[in-house]
Amino acid sequence: MRRAVLLLFFGLLVWGLIGWAQPGKEYVVPADTSLAAVAQEVFGDAAYAPAIMRATNAKSLADPAFLKINVLDMKIPAGAKLWIPERTWAEAFMAFWDPNRPEDLFGGGKLVVASWWTAGGEAEGLNALFEIYGKYHPDVQIVNATIAGGAGFVFRAVIKPRLIAGDPPDTFQLHAGLEVEGYSPETYLTPLDKLFEIEGWTEVLPKDLLDLLVYKGHYWGVPVNIHRANVLWFDKAIFDEYGLTPPEDWDEFFSICEKLKAEGVVPFVMGNAGGWEAAHLFETILVSTLGADGYKGLWTGETPWTSEGVTKALEILKKILDYVNPDYAALSWDGAGEYLIAHKGAMMIMGDWTNGWFMAKGYEGYGWAPVPGTRGIFDALSDTFCLPKRAPNPINALGWLRICGSKEGQIAFNTRKGSIPARTDLTPEEKALFNPYLQSCMEDFARDAIVPSVIHGAAAIESWVTDFKDAVNLFLVTKDIPGTQNMLVEAAEAALAEMGK
Amino acid sequence: MRKRWLKGERFVTLLLLLPSVIAVSVFVYGFIGWTGYVSMSNWNQLLPDYTFVGLRNFFKLFAHPRFQIDLKNLAVFTALFLTGALSIGFLLAVLLDRKIRAEGLFRTIYLYPMSLSFIVTGVVWRWLMNPGSPQMGSTGINLLLEKIGLGFLKSGWYTDPRVGIKAVAVAAVWQMSGYVMAMYLAGLRGIPETLREAARVDGASEWQVYRYVILPLLRPITLGAIIILGHISLKIYDLIVAMTGPGPGFSSDVPAYFMWETAFHANRFAQGAAIAVILLLMVSLLIVPYLIFSVRREAEV
Structure with a gap:
C-alpha cells in the first residue's frame, strides 16, 4: 500500500515536471565552470550567460534540484543542474533585458495583464492564454486585471492615467493601428521590432496587418487575433419563412426591409x-x-469627406x-441580438464577435454575409498586447508576448474567443479546429482587400x-445630411492637421 | 508680544489645524489652480504640453455643438430637478406635518431613496423607463401603463430625444425630494403653533397662512435646499452614466460626462480641464453668495 502511494507520488512528480517543462533542455555541468563558459558552449556566445541564469533560477523556484544562481559570475560546481532555454527565448531575453535590472535574472514575481475581456468567449480565450503561460512559466503569478466596458472605451480611460503616473500594468490590450x-x-x-524579428513574425503575419502595426517606424504590439467588422447577421428562420436571400447591395437590402416591415418583423436591429x-x-x-481604396483614403486625406460617397452613406444610414x-x-x-435569437428581428450589422456571442447563447439559426456592397472587402481590427516602458516585470511580460504571437497561443485563444488567428501559417488540420463561420472568415481574410476599422482603433487617432x-450620434436625431457631412469634414481637417504636426 | 501669541492654547489649536489646512490647500485648492493652469495650456494629446494658449480652449468649447447641447440640457435638468424636488418635498412635509398616524413610517419611506447611490437609482430607472418594442414586449412603466389600459401613454422615455434629460430629472427628483421633505419638516416643526393661530384669528384662510406666514419663515430652509440641490444638479454625472449615457443625439448628455469623454477618450486634457473650470464657476455662482450671506448673518449674531 505504502509502496503504491510512493509510486503514485513519484509518478505525479515526474508528470508534473514534464508538464511544467518550458521548451529548452536540462544541462548537468560536467566540471567546475562559469555561466559564460556554458553559454559559449551551448549558444556559441558567452554573452548569453544572463539568459541561462534567468531560466535556471526560474526553474529552481519550482524545482530545488536546479541550481540557484545568485550572481552572474558565480562559480558553477560540477554536477550542478542548469536549464538552457530555447534559442529564441534566449535571444529575446538578451534583446529586452536591461542590465540595470539584475532583479530580472531571478524569475518569479507577477505578470499583470490588463484587458477589457471580462465575459463569455473573450474571458475563456484569455484564460486559455493564461494556462499556456502557466505551463511555460510556473514561477510567475498571473494577475488578471480586466476592466469592463464596450470595445474598451472605459478601459483606455483607466490605463492612460496609469501610464502618465508611471504605474502601468506589465502588458495591456491595444487595438492594432x-x-x-x-x-x-x-x-x-x-518598441518590439527585435521580438518580431527573433520570432519570425514578419514572415507569418499578413502584410496589410504588419503595415497597420507600424507607427512611427516601429512595432508596438503583438497581434493575437483578427476580427471582421463588416458582417451582416440574419436569422435564417425569418429569411426562410419569407423566401429571402442575403442582400448584395443596398437596394436589395431596403426591399427586404420593406417586405419585413409589412409583416410586423423588425427588419434591422x-x-x-x-x-x-x-x-x-x-x-x-x-x-x-466608397470601396476599399476610397474608404482608406478618408483617413489619409486622399479621399475628401465632401465626396459623393460620404453623402450617399449618410442617406443610407438615414433610410x-x-x-x-x-x-x-x-x-x-x-441586447439587440436578442431580437434575432427570438426570431423577432431579421438582420443586424456588427463585428464577428457576434458569432462568439451567438455560440455562447446556444443560438445556431443565424446566417452571415458581408455588409451589402462590401463583398471582397474585409474591414479588419486586431487586438494586440504591448510592453509599457515602465512595466514592473518586463521579462515576465516578454514571455507573455511570445505566447500571444505563437501558434499554440493563437489557436487556443481564437477558437474560444471566436476570432481568427493573426498568423496565416495554419495547417489545414489546425484550421479544422475552428467553427464554420471562422473558417469562411479565414478564407475571406486571405483573399479580400483589407481595410482598417475606424471605430475599433485601426484607421484613425482617438480624437x-x-x-x-x-x-454620427448627433445625426441619429438631427438626420441633417449636409450639417453632419460638414462636421465630418471639420473633424477630418482638425485631425489631419494634428497628425501632420 | 510675539511669544505670548505662540504660547498656550492658541499654539495647540494652530498645530492641530495645520495638517488639514495643508492637506486642503494642496489637494483641493492646489488642484483647482492646477486645473485652471491646464485649461489654458495646449495639452490635447496624452503627453503633457504646457504651452500657454490663453482662452482658446474655452472659445473652442463654446463653439462646440455638443457642448451647446450639454449646457441646454443642464439648464433644463436643473430647472426641473429644483422645482420638482422642492415642490414635492414641501408638499410631503406639509402632509406629514398634519399629525397623521404612522408618521414615522411614511417619513422613512419618503426619505429612503436618499440612502441609495445615484448609480443604483440610475440602473433602477433605466429598467423602469425601458422603452421596449411591439415585437419584444414592454417592461417597467410601459408595461404598467399597458396593464391598466393606458397603453396610449407609453413613451420611449429617455430613448426619445424629445424627453432625454427630462427622464433623468424624474429619477433625480424621486431620489432627492425625500431629503427636501426632511428639511422642510424640521423647519415646519420649528414654527410655533401660536403664529398660525394668530393668523387664523386674523381671518387668514389656510392657503393664506401658508403663503404669507409659513413660507416666508421657511425661507432659510428653501435657500439651503436650493444650494444643496443646485450643486448636485450642476455636477450630475453618475446618474447619467448609470441611466442613459449621452443618449440619442446627446439628448441626455451633460458637461461632466463630456468632460470625461473628451479628456480620457479623445486625449483632450486641456479641453476637459476647461469644462471643469466652467463647472466650478457655475457652482461658485451659486455657492459664493450663500457663503457671504451666511458669514454675514453669523457676524450679526
Whole structure:
C-alpha cells in the first residue's frame, strides 16, 4: 500500500515536471565552470550567460534540484543542474533585458495583464492564454486585471492615467493601428521590432496587418487575433419563412426591409447604448459606398469627406433608421441580438464577435454575409498586447508576448474567443479546429482587400474617432445630411492637421 | 508680544489645524489652480504640453455643438430637478406635518431613496423607463401603463430625444425630494403653533397662512435646499452614466460626462480641464453668495 502511494507520488512528480517543462533542455555541468563558459558552449556566445541564469533560477523556484544562481559570475560546481532555454527565448531575453535590472535574472514575481475581456468567449480565450503561460512559466503569478466596458472605451480611460503616473500594468490590450498614437508610444511603450524579428513574425503575419502595426517606424504590439467588422447577421428562420436571400447591395437590402416591415418583423436591429454601435454601422456603410481604396483614403486625406460617397452613406444610414427597432438607444449590441435569437428581428450589422456571442447563447439559426456592397472587402481590427516602458516585470511580460504571437497561443485563444488567428501559417488540420463561420472568415481574410476599422482603433487617432462617433450620434436625431457631412469634414481637417504636426 | 501669541492654547489649536489646512490647500485648492493652469495650456494629446494658449480652449468649447447641447440640457435638468424636488418635498412635509398616524413610517419611506447611490437609482430607472418594442414586449412603466389600459401613454422615455434629460430629472427628483421633505419638516416643526393661530384669528384662510406666514419663515430652509440641490444638479454625472449615457443625439448628455469623454477618450486634457473650470464657476455662482450671506448673518449674531 505504502509502496503504491510512493509510486503514485513519484509518478505525479515526474508528470508534473514534464508538464511544467518550458521548451529548452536540462544541462548537468560536467566540471567546475562559469555561466559564460556554458553559454559559449551551448549558444556559441558567452554573452548569453544572463539568459541561462534567468531560466535556471526560474526553474529552481519550482524545482530545488536546479541550481540557484545568485550572481552572474558565480562559480558553477560540477554536477550542478542548469536549464538552457530555447534559442529564441534566449535571444529575446538578451534583446529586452536591461542590465540595470539584475532583479530580472531571478524569475518569479507577477505578470499583470490588463484587458477589457471580462465575459463569455473573450474571458475563456484569455484564460486559455493564461494556462499556456502557466505551463511555460510556473514561477510567475498571473494577475488578471480586466476592466469592463464596450470595445474598451472605459478601459483606455483607466490605463492612460496609469501610464502618465508611471504605474502601468506589465502588458495591456491595444487595438492594432493608430489607436497607439493615443498612448504616446515613444514615451510610454517599448518598441518590439527585435521580438518580431527573433520570432519570425514578419514572415507569418499578413502584410496589410504588419503595415497597420507600424507607427512611427516601429512595432508596438503583438497581434493575437483578427476580427471582421463588416458582417451582416440574419436569422435564417425569418429569411426562410419569407423566401429571402442575403442582400448584395443596398437596394436589395431596403426591399427586404420593406417586405419585413409589412409583416410586423423588425427588419434591422441595432443597439447604441454604448455610443459606438451606430458609428460602427456607419463605418461599414462608408466602406460600401466608397470601396476599399476610397474608404482608406478618408483617413489619409486622399479621399475628401465632401465626396459623393460620404453623402450617399449618410442617406443610407438615414433610410435604415426607418426600419430599426424603436428601443435601440436603450440596448447594447448584444441586447439587440436578442431580437434575432427570438426570431423577432431579421438582420443586424456588427463585428464577428457576434458569432462568439451567438455560440455562447446556444443560438445556431443565424446566417452571415458581408455588409451589402462590401463583398471582397474585409474591414479588419486586431487586438494586440504591448510592453509599457515602465512595466514592473518586463521579462515576465516578454514571455507573455511570445505566447500571444505563437501558434499554440493563437489557436487556443481564437477558437474560444471566436476570432481568427493573426498568423496565416495554419495547417489545414489546425484550421479544422475552428467553427464554420471562422473558417469562411479565414478564407475571406486571405483573399479580400483589407481595410482598417475606424471605430475599433485601426484607421484613425482617438480624437478623430471621438469626433466621428459624436457626429454620427448627433445625426441619429438631427438626420441633417449636409450639417453632419460638414462636421465630418471639420473633424477630418482638425485631425489631419494634428497628425501632420 | 510675539511669544505670548505662540504660547498656550492658541499654539495647540494652530498645530492641530495645520495638517488639514495643508492637506486642503494642496489637494483641493492646489488642484483647482492646477486645473485652471491646464485649461489654458495646449495639452490635447496624452503627453503633457504646457504651452500657454490663453482662452482658446474655452472659445473652442463654446463653439462646440455638443457642448451647446450639454449646457441646454443642464439648464433644463436643473430647472426641473429644483422645482420638482422642492415642490414635492414641501408638499410631503406639509402632509406629514398634519399629525397623521404612522408618521414615522411614511417619513422613512419618503426619505429612503436618499440612502441609495445615484448609480443604483440610475440602473433602477433605466429598467423602469425601458422603452421596449411591439415585437419584444414592454417592461417597467410601459408595461404598467399597458396593464391598466393606458397603453396610449407609453413613451420611449429617455430613448426619445424629445424627453432625454427630462427622464433623468424624474429619477433625480424621486431620489432627492425625500431629503427636501426632511428639511422642510424640521423647519415646519420649528414654527410655533401660536403664529398660525394668530393668523387664523386674523381671518387668514389656510392657503393664506401658508403663503404669507409659513413660507416666508421657511425661507432659510428653501435657500439651503436650493444650494444643496443646485450643486448636485450642476455636477450630475453618475446618474447619467448609470441611466442613459449621452443618449440619442446627446439628448441626455451633460458637461461632466463630456468632460470625461473628451479628456480620457479623445486625449483632450486641456479641453476637459476647461469644462471643469466652467463647472466650478457655475457652482461658485451659486455657492459664493450663500457663503457671504451666511458669514454675514453669523457676524450679526
